[in-house]
Each structure stands twice: as C-alpha cells, then as structure tokens.
Amino acid sequence: DIVMTQSPATLSVSPGERATLSCRPSQTVGSNLAWYQQKPGQAPRLLIYDASTRATGVPDRFSGSGSGTEFTLTISSLLSEDFAVYYCQQYNKWPRTFGQGTKVEIK
C-alpha cells in the first residue's frame, strides 16, 4: 500500500496568516492526489483533485501543488472557517489511501 505521510500533525496559525501543509506518498503517485477538509462532526469535503485543481465552489485561497512524492496544500490567508483537519488521498494505485491528517488550529 502507498503510505501517505502528512506534516505537521498540528499547525498553529493566526487568522489572516498563510498555512502550508505537506503530504508525502511513500512512492510516486504522479498527480493523482486529492485534498479534503473535515470539520468536527462533518463529513470530509473535497478541496483539490489532480494535485492542483480546485473542486467546485472552493475559494481561491486554497491551492495545491506538487507531483510524484511531494505535495503541498496552501491556504493563503486563513479565515475562521478554515480551522479544521486536512487529509490528502492518493488515487494512483489500489487500495486508495489517506494521510493521517493535519489539524490546523487557531494560534
């Protein structure tokens, strides 16, 4: 299985600041990577697919980049509603696998 390693586990950021989240697959996944946001008690929400394409309705303060074994999700200027847990997921190989998540908390 492809192991997805996300870092940091927790990111403390002040509103208005930039947040940079990392995801590193254990082997190359090309550009077959998605990012999700999950708030407490809610289902995950798709933010980014194909490494850098924003899903419908996702604000442009969210951006994804990378390929192969290094990916980044950037939130350019954090709003209060952005504090959540973020997961990456690869769909290059079976089984589909997720990272363990990065919690973005208010500093």
Added chain:
Amino acid sequence: QVQLQESGPGLVKPSETLSLTCTVSEGSIRNHYWSWIRQPPGKGLEWIGNMYYSGTTISNPSLKSRVTISVDTSKNQFSLKLSSMTAADTAVYYCATGRGWYYFDYWGQGTLVTVSS
C-alpha cells in the same frame, strides 16, 4: 447535486455482520461510481471499497473477504456488508461518490457503528 444518506444499525455485536445502506437522491445511481469509507473515532480515513452501478467492485485487501458491496438500481441504493465484526471495526461509516474510481466529491453525513456485546 447528488445527496447521500447512510442508514443501518448503530450497534453491532462482535462476530456479527454489519449491513449498511446508502440512499442516493437528487441523482441516479446509474452511470456513477460509489464508495464506502470509514473513520474510527478520533482517527483518520480508511477506504473500504468502490463499486460501479453495473456491479463491478473493488475493495481494500486489508478487509480481506469480509466486504460485500452491492447495488439496487430499482431503489437507487447501494449497500455494504462487513462480516465478522470486531471492536476494531467501530467507526463512522460514510458512503460517497466521485469522479470515476478516483476521489470522492460527494459524501453522506456518516453513521456511527459501535461494535459491542
């Protein structure tokens, strides 16, 4: 846009089989791909399996032969059966759909299943 709703028991005894159903509304189950994903309390996400409405399925080898995913096109529903349940299977179970076999852009609200005697 498509809406998904999981239904099933909230409590299952060890060694029993879990049966969950996902009802699809505001869309047809045909010509789409459907998935089950779970999340143990306080933990990350685990993909369980995918199916195409025609019946083609693929599931996570970590769950071995315990998983059965099926579809009922007449009811616009798809289902998950997970046999030989243990405490390790306690989780919120989500149904979802996405673009092909790839990622997941619509999710149900999730249903908590607890395994306990």
